[in-house]
Amino acid sequence: MLFEVYGENAVFQWVGWLLVFVGLIGLNEFARRSKIGGIIMFVALPICMTIYCIAVTAGAASGATWAVDNPTVLFQNGWFHYAKVYAALTGCIGFMIIKYHWGKLGKAEWFKAFPFVIVAINILIAVISDFESFAHFVSGDYFLLDNGSAAWITSEHATQLTGWHNLINGIAGIINIFCMTGWWAVYSSKKKQQDMIWADMTWVFIIAYDLWNFCYTYNCLPNHAWYCGLALLLAPTVANALWNKGGWIQNRANTLAIWCMFAQVFPQFQDSFPEYGLNSPFAVNSVLSTQANTIVSVIALLANIAAIAYIFYRAKKLGVNPYKKEVFVGTKDYEAARARIADGECPEHEIADYEAAHKILDGNKAA
Structure with a gap:
């Protein structure tokens, strides 16, 4: 068992998970299906959230009673949460610029690399957080839990394990x-x-990403991973698998931004700190076991090693640079996604690359 989802609050915990999962799918559909939906979710709401966060942070800094004990200030005021929510929102806006061809950026060929850049930044933010936790282990800045696991207390009052699992997943x-x-x-x-x-x-990247990101949340967000590690990751993956083939990264950015905004403003939904007067029945903690964290981390590492090995195999097979050219041409997942691309979107050189890849694949089949 990875989570403490049993006892008197078990029904609330499972219902909470289902509400988050279904809610994220529904809000993602609202955001992706129209320009106005995207603008509401990723421009208007973030402005409101930003005003709120500035107000409570400034109030707390001045010692105002109403702000000092504000849940956002107490439980969501670390660098990671702000970096994550604004990085995710940047991705959402950038993806809308690309799909709607807004302005010069939306029509620029070089800007098509933006999705890779923003996803890489989001991954690095999490990697740094894993390494930050590992630094506590290396420096000896930790204490031992009753089960012998090394732990430390974050600035947001959460108990977090530290150990080699952080380095492995990083x-x-x-x-x-x-x-x-x-x-x-x-x-x-x-x-x-x-x-x-x-x-x-x-699916090669999606599974490798999901396993790595779940492990990250399990390592560094042990009191949130039930929601942001399972519900949040499954929402875009299910959408991509069933009705939105090829749109996974957009789904992922949308649901991540939506969840981060909600968690930033309403942390009392998923957090339980009785000593601070917060005891949500929906809160779920991990079991805080070094053994469990290590197993999950090793699985994530092996999955990513397997994924990149397969990518290099496909690239060699097609004789292409896997970052400049596509390597999954001819696979079921790729072809289903490609069939959804609007007419006239693909430039001539990309169409030529696609046809050349199929000739190589057809030649290999014939041989």
Whole structure:
């Protein structure tokens, strides 16, 4: 068992998970299906959130009673949470620029690499957080729990384990960055430009990412991972698998930004700190076991090693640079996503690359 989802609050914990999962899918659909939906979710709401966060932080700094004990100040005021929410929002806005071809950026070929850059930045933010936790282990700045696991208390009052699992998963995250292929091959979808399609981001990357990111949340957000590690990761993955093929990265950015904004303003939903007067029935903690964290971290690392090995195999097979060209041409996942790309979106050189890849694949089959 990875989480403490039993006891008197078990029903609330499972219902809470379902509400988060379904809510994220529904809000993602609202955001992706129209320009106004995207603007409401990723421009208007963030402005409101920013005003709120500035107000409570400034109030707390001045010693105002109403702000000092504010849940956002107490439990969501670390560098990571702010970096994550604004990095995710930057991704959402950038993806809308690409899929709607807004302005010069939306029409620029070089800007098509933006999705890779912003995803890499988001991954690095998490990797740094894992390494920050590992630094506590190396420096001896930790205490032992009753089960012998090394732990430290974060600035947001959460008990977090420290150990080799942080280093292992940090390495997995760095590898995961290079499991993204076809950096410039992102396009608008056919139906009302609802989606930004990255066809070469297939299940190979998605599974490797999900395992790494779940492990990250389990390592560094042990009191949030039930929601941001499971519900949040499964929402875009299910959407990509069932009805939005090729749109995973857009779904991921949208749901991540939505969840981060909610968690920033309403941390009392998922946090339980009785000593601070906060005891949510929806809160779920991990079991805080070094053994469990290590097993999850090793799985994440092995999955990413397998993914990048397969990517290099495909690249060699097609004779291409996996970052400049697409490597999953001919696979079921890729072809289903490519079929959703709007007519006239792919430049001639990309069409030529696609046809050349199929000739190589057909030649290998014939041989």
